[in-house]
Amino acid sequence: MAPTLTGAAGNPRARRVRAAAALAGAEINWDSKFDMSGNWKTEEFLAKNPFGFLPTLELEDGTVLRESAAIAEYLAEGSSLLPSDKTQRAEVNQWRSTADQELFVPASLANRQLMGVLPYSKPNFDGIVKKINERLAVIDSILITKTFLVGERITLADVLVGSALAFLFTTVIDGESRVKVPNVVRYFETFVNHPKLLEVYNPINLVEKVTPPAAPAKEQKPKAEKAPKEPKAPKAPKAKEADEEEEEPLVPAEPKVKNPLDDLPKSAFNLEEWKRQYSNLDTRGSGGSLEWFYEKFDREGFSIYRVDFKYNEELTQVFMSSNQVGGFFNRLEASRKYLFGSVGVLGKANDSIISGAVIIRGQDIEPVINVAPDWESYSYKKLDVDNNKEDKEFFEGAMAWDLVVDGKEWADGKNFK
DSSP: OOOEEEOOTTOHHHHHHHHHHHHHTOOOEEOTTOOTTSSOOOHHHHHHOTTOOSOEEEOTTSOEEESHHHHHHHHHTTSTTSOSSHHHHHHHHHHHHIIIIIIIHHHHHHHHHHHTSSOOOHHHHHHHHHHHHHHHHHHHHHGGGOSSSSTTSOOHHHHHHHHHHHHHHTTTOOHHHHTTOHHHHHHHHHHHTSGGGHHHHOSOOOOSSOOOOOOOOOOOOOOOOOOOOOOOOOOOOOOOOTTOOOOOOSSOOOOOOOOGGGGSOOOSOOHHHHHHHHHHSOSSSTTSHHHHHHHHOOTTTEEEEEEEESOGGGOOOHHHHHHHHHHHHHTTGGGGGGEEEEEEEEEETTEEEEEEEEEEESSOSHHHHTTSTTGGGEEEEEOOTTTOHHHHHHHHHHHHTOOEETTEEEEEEEEEO
16 A cells, blocks of 8 residues: 655645656655645544654554655655765765755745745845855856756755745745756756656746735824924944854856857857848748848857757657757857857657757857857767758758758757847
């Protein structure tokens, strides 16, 4: 008999348990219609779990486990979610502490103010959110070169941090804050769109603008006559609170380094103008953007490359693959002024490829593309659109979004411009 999970579908702590079970392949019994507003805190329930918290996992022998992280670890035992390596296991546990103490708990305190469970105080709320954003900036710097938090595969660390991010991004961390941590957002999208987690996390409604609760109406009191004001004594310097933290900057500013691409000879081809032409004109045909491109293109100062994803066998749903392309483009932000791209998903669900073309500054693609941590997941081939008919057809198909490769037709795509 499978253990029984008690917890509500949308509850973030229950979600992390369900995510761990899904990824570990652990069978659980769970009532998706469970509603926390009902009278579930019965004498029988409290006899099994005197703390009265959810979620709980009741085992076959009657043992009741509480605390979602502990339950998730129990369900993950024996799977790849828990590394056998001693050091990596410790790393998973350190991320468990980060997820709970640095993300989940403070976000819960801030969200309770928005919900009216706790009194709303703007200075207090802003202080909590500021601290969370500082922690996210640290995680963002760590994720610059990492897909997952521990090792090269998804682990329980990702389940705990990813579920905490899902809670943050739907409550107190809005779009303005998220744009400052693109690596965290890319990591989060990878996590929630994992094929085994779609049922757990999707649809997910990210908060775009946090709205503070309305202030209660103030009672109107009769005005009293004002007494003459006495001159104020000069203020003494404010004493620092005993528990106020003094921290060094979490992410020191890095000195700006000149990009060697800026030292290339000046080119008459204006990449930004090409982006405007591409956006405003039909791609093919007389007067189209491709006609403009061939007239203006500087073959010495720029080059064209074909881009192909190396691991197409891992692709499943078309929208997920399209999101992957979008994430790849997001991580190329540092090369925006050197690059234009048109990459798409060709084929159908569970039988697709990612392919397309990019226009880059210079003749070597690596200095342009290696700003993305996952650039080596793609292969690159320089195209000769002047002398090779197949290369030209491929390039034009990618630009026009009607590319066909091995019978697979263009299904969805993204532009980097």
